[in-house]
Amino acid sequence: MATDREAVVWTRMSMRPAKMGRIYLTGSECRFTYAEDFLKTGLPGLGVVYPPGIIQRTTIVRQRTEFFDLLPPLQSLVPPRSERNFQRQLILGYLADKGIVPAQGFDADWAILMNAGHGGIGHLDVFENDNAAMDWYRFPQKQDLRAVTDEFGFTLKEFLTWFSVDSDVLIQLIGPSPSVGGAIPKLLVSIPKSGWDGRIGLPIRDGVGGLIDAILKFEQTATYPGIIELEALALDLHEEAGFEVPRRWQTEINGIPTLVIERFDRDVAGTPVFTETLYSVMASGDRRITNHYSTSYDAIGRAIESSPIDLVREKKEANLHLLKRLLYALATGNGDLHLENMSVINRDGTLSFSPVYDPTPMRAYSIHNMLTVMPFGGYGEVHLKEALLRFAANLGFKQKKLTDLIEEVLSVTSSYPARIKALKKLPGANKKNLIKIVSAMKTDLGEIK
């Protein structure tokens, strides 16, 4: 028989750490109850679909499934059970160093959540109990910046083999906590406010002047050669298209191509801002969603339009964002615009789509060469033109709006093939392939009039 488990959720959203509520997990259910004092703060809560103002003291109950042992916003704090997940291996390596070797499966998930479910992306911090939370927030923070080059360069390089046993040096410098979803090696760090200068520190814990939080994304050259410059190019294009894109710097750390990206889930003072991936939002509202692509773009539009709890404030604007994101994904060769690559953010009480992240043109790599990871407008049964028209119509846009947008997309991406050609690290075969893909797409899109 399973033993019930308990944990607490805290947040630093209001600058001062505050207890948000309690998690209670039985063999069959995950339960969460907001803390009495938290309800008085008026702050956003666990996730978009669980607004404290509406939920109040009612315990949220969700049946555990093989896909979600925890409420989706909490499940997001646990890196997936893959031996190739860098973040997961990093934390398990850290726990093993401390003599904690949990059984595989949910025991490991829970150990990860208790030890590293705080201080990561977003506004939620999970701890074993209130004392653990208070200790963690009280812990004096070394906030000095160190040059990355010599100090842990070698270990870092070893880390990129993903199965390094020697995790302690990096862990000491970066801390055990940071955990970000996804398959690409990433670290959460702080850098000077003025921008990347080759030095990093621990993530900011309380408003330290002169620093900002950032993510370091490292290239896995063996699997995805050139991916960093490709992601940087795609981010530039999205910025040129008028999307909000975080500040970023392309660099190399000990020969490893690296992208340093400013975090949008922290405000200028380093205070956490409410953010949630669309995966968490959609899965909270619909139990049929069991992985990060088990829906359609049309269904996202429908959820935006008709969810009983508003997912964003400006629905029309959000649907336009969604349509444009899909058009740019098509035009740039990014088949990977899944539910974890889009988020909502609550800024000054207003929910909207977050700035753009991870728009990497994954079709440059043959194993990821598919048009899109999720369907739209019945594509497959109907041709691209018809599918886009249907999708646009489902979002409430007329044909003229779609064709205007396509014209804009073709204009913004007109120099894209030349820019792909000019990349330094992407192998020639991948360049050729991606250029072929986007050129064919350009022709197809151009025919939609």
Ligand SMILES: Nc1ncnc2c1ncn2[C@@H]1O[C@H](COP(=O)(O)OP(=O)(O)OP(=O)(O)O)[C@@H](O)[C@H]1O
């Ligand atoms: N600039 C940012 N600020 C705050 N959060 C971010 C930022 N960039 C990414 N994130 C969060 O971190 C998660 C992982 O980042 P990202 O999607 O860039 O990499 P990845 O998931 O490793 O790539 P892939 O999707 O190919 O596996 C995202 O789902 C998002 O929640």
Ligand SMILES: [Mg+2]
């Ligand atoms: Mg991603």
